[in-house]
Amino acid sequence: MRNDVLIAGFGGQGVLLAGNLLSYAAIDEGKNVSYFPAYGVEKRGGSATCTVVIADGAVGSPVVGQPSTLVVLNQASLDRFGARVRPNGICIVNSSLVDCSTLNRDDIRVVKVPMNEIATELGDLRMVNMVAMGAYVALTGVVDMTSLAAGLEQVLPERNHRFIPANLKAIEAGAQAALR
Amino acid sequence: MSKRLFVKGNEAAAMGAVEAGCRYYFGYPITPQSDIPEYLSRELPKLDGEFIQAESEIGAINMLLGASACGRRAMTSSSSPGISLKQEGISYMAGAELPGVIINISRSGPGLGGIDASQADYFQAVKGGGHGGYHIPVLAPNSVQEMYDLTMHAFDLADLYRTPVMLLGDSVIGQMKEALVPNPRPVRELPEKSWAVRGKSNAEQRVVKSLFLGDGELEAHNWHLHAKYQVMKEKECISEEYETADADLLVVGFGSVSRIAHTAVAMAREAGLKAGLFRPVTLFPFPEQALQKAAARAGKVLVVELNTGQMVEDVRLSVAGAAKVSFYGRPPGAGSLPSPEELFEVIRKQYDQAS
Numbered sequence: 056m057r058n059d060v061l062i063a064g065f066g067g068q069g070v071l072l073a074g075n076l077l078s079y080a081a082i083d084e085g086k087n088v089s090y091f092p093a094y095g096v097e098k099r100g101g102s103a104t105c106t107v108v109i110a111d112g113a114v115g116s117p118v119v120g121q122p123s124t125l126v127v128l129n130q131a132s133l134d135r136f137g138a139r140v141r142p143n144g145i146c147i148v149n150s151s152l153v154d155c156s157t158l159n160r161d162d163i164r165v166v167k168v169p170m171n172e173i174a175t176e177l178g179d180l181r182m183v184n185m186v187a188m189g190a191y192v193a194l195t196g197v198v199d200m201t202s203l204a205a206g207l208e209q210v211l212p213e214r215n216h217r218f219i220p221a222n223l224k225a226i227e228a229g230a231q232a233a234l235r
Numbered sequence: 236m237s238k239r240l241f242v243k244g245n246e247a248a249a250m251g252a253v254e255a256g257c258r259y260y261f262g263y264p265i266t267p268q269s270d271i272p273e274y275l276s277r278e279l280p281k282l283d284g285e286f287i288q289a290e291s292e293i294g295a296i297n298m299l300l301g302a303s304a305c306g307r308r309a310m311t312s313s314s315s316p317g318i319s320l321k322q323e324g325i326s327y328m329a330g331a332e333l334p335g336v337i338i339n340i341s342r343s344g345p346g347l348g349g350i351d352a353s354q355a356d357y358f359q360a361v362k363g364g365g366h367g368g369y370h371i372p373v374l375a376p377n378s379v380q381e382m383y384d385l386t387m388h389a390f391d392l393a394d395l396y397r398t399p400v401m402l403l404g405d406s407v408i409g410q411m412k413e414a415l416v417p418n419p420r421p422v423r424e425l426p427e428k429s430w431a432v433r434g435k436s437n438a439e440q441r442v443v444k445s446l447f448l449g450d451g452e453l454e455a456h457n458w459h460l461h462a463k464y465q466v467m468k469e470k471e472c473i474s475e476e477y478e479t480a481d482a483d484l485l486v487v488g489f490g491s492v493s494r495i496a497h498t499a500v501a502m503a504r505e506a507g508l509k510a511g512l513f514r515p516v517t518l519f520p521f522p523e524q525a526l527q528k529a530a531a532r533a534g535k536v537l538v539v540e541l542n543t544g545q546m547v548e549d550v551r552l553s554v555a556g557a558a559k560v561s562f563y564g565r566p567p568g569a570g571s572l573p574s575p576e577e578l579f580e581v582i583r584k585q586y587d588q589a590s
Binding site (some may be wrong): 068075078082087088089090091092112113115116117118119120121209 | 241279396410412494495497498500572574575576577
């Protein structure tokens with residue numbers, strides 16, 4: 056098994072935290088993982104991307120040209136990376152903010168999830184990244200949902216552990232929306 | 236076995252330094268390596284060590300020289316422009332035969348350049364970046380685990396050969412997170428530091444210097460240093476091979492790009508092309524003999540670097556005409572990192588030309 060995902064959005068949407076969470080979950084399951092944040096002169100409101108590769112064997116390249124899955128949280132990311140998704144891959148789109156009509160791909164599966172709405176309904180827009188991860192894990196089964204829950208404890212500083220139940224709800228809601 | 240951690244390459248290098256017994260760090264912040272001083276500023280005081288944010292990179296390298304002269308395991312780290320500033324100090328350390336570890340998580344240049352992953356500091360690292368004709372061992376990790384393991388190894392090499400040692404990486408290796416098994420430092424027999432200056436005592440006088448004015452003294456010193464480099468070439472070369480046994484095309488790359496090339500070679504194998512990968516882990520001493528063997532077997536070599544062609548010169552010298560050497564370079568800059576798919580296309584073109 057070798058699975059790779061490119062998660063992209065703008066700074067502040069929690070893209071890097073989402074990638075970290077997925078990585079910790081996979082590490083907990085004994086898999087090999089590389090987490091590679093795009094490292095430029097990034098700032099809040101600018102672009103934020105990270106690539107996570109999860110494999111049973113050697114990870115190989117932490118840099119991925121054509122990801123099997125793309126998770127996009129904003130329009131700019133879809134415009135920039137949409138063409139790169141590997142044929143037969145999956146593109147998970149935050150349909151609250153992203154218009155997919157410009158993405159002329161009939162060789163990939165596009166899954167639209169209104170992530171902003173779901174997160175806001177659950178009480179905090181900042182959980183948009185958790186909704187995205189719930190959708191991603193539900194569609195790919197790369198890690199168990201229970202590992203994501205365990206991952207939250209490691210990826211969040213202790214003072215924020217009180218938010219874990221809310222985040223788990225967001226993950227669950229994302230999963231349900233993606234499978235609907 | 237220790238528990239698997241999940242950390243950045245930079246943190247792994249800092250952890251390796253602590254495990255190796257380094258208790259003195261001197262540095263000045265610069266992207267993309269600032270996680271190293273950040274970690275050590277937190278951990279060294281707990282271990283009765285010293286962390287000093289120096290006034291400049293030049294200050295830091297000279298503090299390293301001082302700590303080393305006192306016989307202590309010490310380290311500095313920086314990124315390309317900062318490493319340029321340290322070259323004078325590294326030359327003095329090489330001249331005075333002082334151990335010490337210098338980490339360069341390099342960025343793109345020349346000049347201020349950019350902060351993206353780059354391998355353009357190869358020449359500076361392996362050919363003696365300062366004045367006066369010296370070499371220092373240069374290690375090129377390509378994973379978070381190696382950032383830890385090779386940092387420990389760097390301290391041992393430094394003490395064994397009384398020399399500064401450099402770890403050369405870039406933002407891919409420094410910023411990437413992977414699993415790390417923080418194994419205990421391997422036990423290795425190391426020479427007494429009978430040269431270290433320890434303050435006033437009744438023992439015989441010890442002098443640490445790089446100034447040799449006596450008749451023939453400096454010439455002898457240069458030949459002595461040269462002899463050390465010859466021993467390193469014999470004993471300290473490290474390289475790694477992947478699918479090279481029956482390869483018709485040998486891809487050669489170090490550090491971050493070797494990871495991308497590894498996947499590209501796997502893709503080539505799946506496509507039925509007999510490609511293999513040779514990765515120098517030590518850039519000085521360069522693994523000439525192992526490379527020569529693998530290259531002669533394949534007959535055709537493709538060197539891949541994140542620059543316009545530096546290590547390829549050492550590859551040509553090593554191969555010495557036994558194989559045809561071609562080069563694919565991706566000078567650094569935003570968006571310049573090649574993907575495995577791109578390298579696979581390069582491999583396929585080379586392969587087609589060969590057959």
